Amino acid sequence: MERKRNTKIKKYLIFYLIFFVFFSFFMFLLARHETSLDRQRMLALISSHPELEAEILSAWEKPDSPLPLRESSSDDMEQTSRILDRIEKKYGYSTNFLESVKELWIFWGIGLCAGTLLTAALWYQTRKEEAAFQNGLQDLYECLEQFREGWFTDIPDYENNPETSTGEWMHIWESLRELGIYFESLRQSLKKEENHTKSLITDISHQLKTPLASLKMCHELASASQLSQDEQREFQEQEAREIEKLEILLKELVNLSRLETNMIQLAPVSASLKDTIAKAVSQVYMKAKNKDITIQVEMEQDLAITHDAKWTGEALVNILDNSIKYSPEHTAVTLRVTALVRNVLIEIEDEGIGIKKEDFAKIYQRFYRGTLAKNMSEEGAGVGLYLARMILERQGGTISAKRRTGKGTVFKVTLPHHSRTPVSPNNLLPFTYSSN
Amino acid sequence: MKTDSSKILVLEDLVKYYGSGENLVRAVDHTSLEIERGKFTAIVGRSGSGKSTLLHLIGGLDRPDEGKVWIEGKDIFSLKDDRLAEFRRKKIGFIFQDFNLIPSLNVWENIVLPLGLDNRKPKKQDIKEVISRIGLTDKEETMPNALSGGQKQRTAIARALVTRPAIILADEPTGNLDSQTELEVMSLMKSCVTDFGQTLVMITHDEMIAQMADRVIEVADGKVVNC
Numbered sequence: 058m059e060r061k062r063n064t065k066i067k068k069y070l071i072f073y074l075i076f077f078v079f080f081s082f083f084m085f086l087l088a089r090h091e092t093s094l095d096r097q098r099m100l101a102l103i104s105s106h107p108e109l110e111a112e113i114l115s116a117w118e119k120p121d122s123p124l125p126l127r128e129s130s131s132d133d134m135e136q137t138s139r140i141l142d143r144i145e146k147k148y149g150y151s152t153n154f155l156e157s158v159k160e161l162w163i164f165w166g167i168g169l170c171a172g173t174l175l176t177a178a179l180w181y182q183t184r185k186e187e188a189a190f191q192n193g194l195q196d197l198y199e200c201l202e203q204f205r206e207g208w209f210t211d212i213p214d215y216e217n218n219p220e221t222s223t224g225e226w227m228h229i230w231e232s233l234r235e236l237g238i239y240f241e242s243l244r245q246s247l248k249k250e251e252n253h254t255k256s257l258i259t260d261i262s263h264q265l266k267t268p269l270a271s272l273k274m275c276h277e278l279a280s281a282s283q284l285s286q287d288e289q290r291e292f293q294e295q296e297a298r299e300i301e302k303l304e305i306l307l308k309e310l311v312n313l314s315r316l317e318t319n320m321i322q323l324a325p326v327s328a329s330l331k332d333t334i335a336k337a338v339s340q341v342y343m344k345a346k347n348k349d350i351t352i353q354v355e356m357e358q359d360l361a362i363t364h365d366a367k368w369t370g371e372a373l374v375n376i377l378d379n380s381i382k383y384s385p386e387h388t389a390v391t392l393r394v395t396a397l398v399r400n401v402l403i404e405i406e407d408e409g410i411g412i413k414k415e416d417f418a419k420i421y422q423r424f425y426r427g428t429l430a431k432n433m434s435e436e437g438a439g440v441g442l443y444l445a446r447m448i449l450e451r452q453g454g455t456i457s458a459k460r461r462t463g464k465g466t467v468f469k470v471t472l473p474h475h476s477r478t479p480v481s482p483n484n485l486l487p488f489t490y491s492s493n
Numbered sequence: 494m495k496t497d498s499s500k501i502l503v504l505e506d507l508v509k510y511y512g513s514g515e516n517l518v519r520a521v522d523h524t525s526l527e528i529e530r531g532k533f534t535a536i537v538g539r540s541g542s543g544k545s546t547l548l549h550l551i552g553g554l555d556r557p558d559e560g561k562v563w564i565e566g567k568d569i570f571s572l573k574d575d576r577l578a579e580f581r582r583k584k585i586g587f588i589f590q591d592f593n594l595i596p597s598l599n600v601w602e603n604i605v606l607p608l609g610l611d612n613r614k615p616k617k618q619d620i621k622e623v624i625s626r627i628g629l630t631d632k633e634e635t636m637p638n639a640l641s642g643g644q645k646q647r648t649a650i651a652r653a654l655v656t657r658p659a660i661i662l663a664d665e666p667t668g669n670l671d672s673q674t675e676l677e678v679m680s681l682m683k684s685c686v687t688d689f690g691q692t693l694v695m696i697t698h699d700e701m702i703a704q705m706a707d708r709v710i711e712v713a714d715g716k717v718v719n720c
Contacts, residue, residue, distance in 0.1 A: 210566060238565060242530055242531070244609075245530075331503065397676070397677050398628075398643070398677060399628055399677055399680075399681070400676065400677050400680055402673065402676060414700075416702055417700055417703075418703060418704055418709045420704075421704070450683070450684075450687070451689075453684040454680060455676070455679060455680045455683055455703075455705050456705075456713055457701035457702070457705055458701070458704065459700065459701055462608040469701065470674065471676050471677070472682045473680065473684075
């Protein structure tokens with residue numbers, strides 16, 4: 058702003074300078090013109106009266122004495138003044154200085170008036186701009202005050218205000234508006250995170266209640282004295298199973314809360330996808346064998362892709378585990394890897410119970426279990442797919458499911474060949490372009 | 494709600510009818526919605542359910558009969574046509590099913606086109622970053638007719654991203670692509686939403702794409718039935 062005002066003042070100065078130079082030049086020309094007229098008159102007189110050359114020259118050389126006859130007697134003076142009066146009456150000439158330079162005076166007056174008017178106009182303009190500038194500063198100050206009080210989106214209507222709808226002010230307000238939006242979204246994401254953590258704690262405690270209640274019941278029954286030894290042993294075994302389930306659930310919940318609160322950062326490095334898949338399959342192999350489900354892996358060649366082997370493995374285990382859990386015995390689960398241009402596509406097909414159409418959009422929600430899944434198995438907290446999606450998306454991948462023609466479900470997972478460094482999910486930095 | 498510019502998009506009782514009498518079509522019928530910043534929202538519905546009309550109203554391509562659309566606290570239909578067009582260029586990125594690339598301009602020129610329209614100085618480095626993110630670095634000089642469908646759509650995505658709009662609107666962006674390319678384009682769009690903190694609203698009828706969204710809005714007979 059300051060810079061712009063300075064250039065304006067500079068412009069005024071230059072304008073004045075130019076005006077001054079022209080004015081001086083004009084005055085010079087005028088003076089020269091007067092002098093040459095004077096000379097011409099003198100020459101004309103001398104040429105018509107060569108005998109009076111000396112007198113005429115002396116009259117011009119002594120411009121201080123208005124008339125060559127001043128030094129003569131008072132009679133002559135009187136006579137001279139009479140001649141002058143006569144000439145003045147006859148031709149309208151006057152020795153009055155003011156009269157003879159009337160044009161010059163008029164010119165001078167016009168110049169003065171124009172100069173005054175111009176200066177006044179410039180002064181008025183500067184004052185107006187100064188006032189607008191002060192108003193702008195005042196608005197800006199008030200706006201910053203609002204910011205400090207936590208109102209980030211109360212930006213005055215700068216676009217329809219003629220004082221601030223010009224270049225640099227627009228730029229400042231535009232930036233301030235974007236800053237306000239940025240602050241507000243930061244605040245909202247903080248608040249969201251807080252609510253998120255609250256709901257996470259509520260959800261987890263809710264998830265732990267049920268298994269704990271059944272464990273407690275088992276324990277009470279097992280320690281009841283009126284039971285036979287066989288019955289007691291049975292309840293103890295039941296108790297052990299409940300403890301095991303609780304352990305698995307706890308492990309899941311720990312993973313979940315760590316990932317969700319960003320306590321674990323994924324670290325994608327270039328690694329063999331085949332190794333990751335092999336490890337994942339070996340983790341669910343026993344479960345599959347118990348139900349006589351064959352796991353078939355179709356992968357033409359190993360691919361080195363940028364991924365976090367441990368957590369990507371975890372995601373695949375979760376998907377495979379689901380496929381096995383919700384498939385009847387003696388079926389097959391197929392894992393197929395296809396290299397696309399920028400991504401790797403991993404398809405996991407099963408011949409299981411499938412997912413209801415209305416459940417598709419919800420299966421990735423935390424602790425959501427599909428209607429069919431609930432009917433089939435008591436086990437499962439509804440964490441697996443939620444975790445899998447979070448892990449994959451943080452590496453720039455996707456997951457989506459589709460009903461297979463025939464029976465079962467196919468999960469399609471994509472992961473980029475070269476994933477960029479994972480970004481924090483709340484990265485909301487606004488970008489701006491310089492506009493002009 | 495009024496001028497709360499922290500909300501990226503608010504629809505207030507939008508109405509758009511076509512035809513009259515017997516042929517009255519309630520394309521958008523009293524719809525109110527709020528869309529969260531930095532999220533990927535999918536609008537699903539059968540064809541003729543009014544989802545495209547809804548998207549056109551959101552993007553200011555069409556004026557509603559009643560109701561308001563607020564984008565970052567600005568009532569966009571209070572703007573005159575030329576100001577609305579300018580607002581649209583600066584704040585909204587469009588991606589269409591049929592790409593809408595200019596055939597006589599190469600990839601780079603197509604991408605920087607919206608910046609040039611507003612006399613914005615494109616920062617070469619930023620554009621390069623978007624292009625490399627989208628994977629078209631070696632295709633900058635290529636003309637659109639020499640590109641595959643996926644590459645064309647990626648060019649259109651880059652064009653929507655370079656202006657850093659507040660919101661990107663996409664109308665069935667993968668409708669003309671085969672299923673594998675569709676997955677590639679979708680994974681790209683999804684990660685761009687995360688990386689650049691963009692807000693994306695996408696029309697789709699594809700169940701699998703809807704699953705990738707953070708939120709799914711179902712539209713039927715001009716009304717939001719589920720969200």
